[in-house]
Amino acid sequence: MAGKKVLIVYAHQEPKSFNGSLLKIAVEELTKQGCSVTVSDLYAMQFEPRATRNDIVGHLHNPEAFNYGVETWEAYKRGGLSKDLVEEQKKVQEADLLIFQFPLFWFNMPAILKGWMDRVLVQGFAYDLSKAYDGGLLQGKLCLFSFTTGGSKEKYATRGDIRYLLWPMQHGIMHFCGVKVLAPHICYAPESVSEEKRKEMLTAWTQRLKTLWKEEPIDCSPEWYFK
């Protein structure tokens, strides 16, 4: 879809990794479609995951007792968030589609990516008191969680559905901000499979990207996750 803007938030240390290959494919394929693609390469940027007082430039609203949520909300309103956050927010604001590319760490995203969520999606910017879920401030955007696992599909299936672990990230974060969620893209155990299987997984990602803009978002209700 020519003209669409895509932000890929990428959390892997190694460009030669399978995640690195998935990133490369997404950049190439989406660029070929005429999209404008921006990448936030979190490890390369040495992105700060810790939510601290350093995120607020200048005075605090209440220096007596530091409250991160209140302080970042107030700082957002007066334009007093730290430069790295303002830059990420600008990228999010401009994007039509957010792709999160990462290896699953402990049934969840790596801390560096969780820190991006914690610090970038502040109140006032991503949601507000009565502006959440379908009324979230980032409505009109799409997102897609694309990740690799260590364990096989069969191993995950023995302990319940992999959709269970998507609830906090897809529903609790993106849906809360009003972002529509596309089906996740999961590459199971790329390190444990054959070179041929790995190539198949890369091809499948390319293929999916070709028709991505025609996809309908998932129904982000509890039923989708837990049936």
Added chain:
Amino acid sequence: MAGKKVLIVYAHQEPKSFNGSLLKIAVEELTKQGCSVTVSDLYAMQFEPRATRNDIVGHLHNPEAFNYGVETWEAYKRGGLSKDLVEEQKKVQEADLLIFQFPLFWFNMPAILKGWMDRVLVQGFAYDLSKAYDGGLLQGKLCLFSFTTGGSKEKYATRGDIRYLLWPMQHGIMHFCGVKVLAPHICYAPESVSEEKRKEMLTAWTQRLKTLWKEEPIDCSPEWYFK
């Protein structure tokens, strides 16, 4: 229970916060019981949440393509993990009970605490190829997730059960490592309620701690979370 060792992993920036009060209560009450209590105050320690090459001292197993899981596993086996990780692992090893005290950020733990999980619980130390779940390497230990929320209990209930978001942290991390999980301790919206209600919540935590050692762990199966 005199003689028991407790590690509290604490993730809040402000000692005067409600989380700070919950921490203080736990330290005082458990010490009074004769427990030996250690606190990892992650923000005060400026704990590093990012999983990088810096976690490995000396040479890499495969410098051609950095793989964090493989490198930390190899480094663990040869005693080559960075000092901050070795110190945290020693605290975990000695503990009978792990308490995680934090404010819920985006249906999950704050990035600084997720980083503690990502970096401390490495293969070889917390689990191994065929040593997971009931056979996990940290078996014999208990844990408890104690957290505060921004939203009210009613607000959480409108979007499914709060147990849904406990799955990745309780089952995906602690149960995977063989740690038995006590029922979570949730303080809803302490910032939005009356001073009296806040005091009641603090008293309830003190009371729970008094009989904590008599509690049975939860059944950490999908049924507990999703019924």
